[in-house]
Amino acid sequence: xxxxxxxxxxxxxxxxxxxxxxxxxxxxxxxxxxxxxxxxxxxxxxxxxxxxxxxxxxxxxxxxxxxxxxxxxxxxxxxxxxxxxxxxxxxxxxxxxxxxx
Numbered sequence: 001x002x003x004x005x006x007x008x009x010x011x012x013x014x015x016x017x018x019x020x021x022x023x024x025x026x027x028x029x030x031x032x033x034x035x036x037x038x039x040x041x042x043x044x045x046x047x048x049x050x051x052x053x054x055x056x057x058x059x060x061x062x063x064x065x066x067x068x069x070x071x072x073x074x075x076x077x078x079x080x081x082x083x084x085x086x087x088x089x090x091x092x093x094x095x096x097x098x099x100x101x
Contacts, residue, residue, distance in 0.1 A: 004092050010076065012065045019065070021098045023091075029098030034059050037080050039097055042087025 005023035012019055019036055022028040037059045040046075046053055064081040071077055075088035089097075 005095055007091055007094065010068065010094075012068065014064065017062075017064065019094075019098070021094050023095060027095070027099070029095075031094075031097040033063050033065055033080070034061060036065075036078065036089075036097065037063050037082070037084060039093075040078075040084060040087040041089060041093060042084070044084075044086060046087075 005025040005027060007021050008024050009022040010019060011021075013030075016030075017033045018030045019033070020028065020030045038045075038056070044054070045056060060082065062081075066079045066081055068079070069077045071088050075090045076094070077085060077088055079085040
């Protein structure tokens with residue numbers, strides 16, 4: 001099994017309302033802020049345990065990223081303009097979200 005790709009650059013593009021990520025394996029991609037917020041790994045969004053995900057209100061189309069904080073060497077905490085800030089976006093999750101966009 002190969003090692004996971006590490007981000008070499010995360011660019012929060014406010015005008016485009018997207019996160020562009022570049023990884024050490026040469027890949028890159030982008031994900032819009034709405035999709036990023038909808039896919040928050042927090043228990044509030046994903047639910048607790050193996051049950052169904054809780055119903056979420058729609059994410060505003062004008063959602064912004066206020067700031068991002070590194071968490072160790074494995075993740076980033078993203079603080080959104082709607083106040084949501086729980087959930088840690090691991091490098092693997094960011095790679096999947098930016099690749100699937």
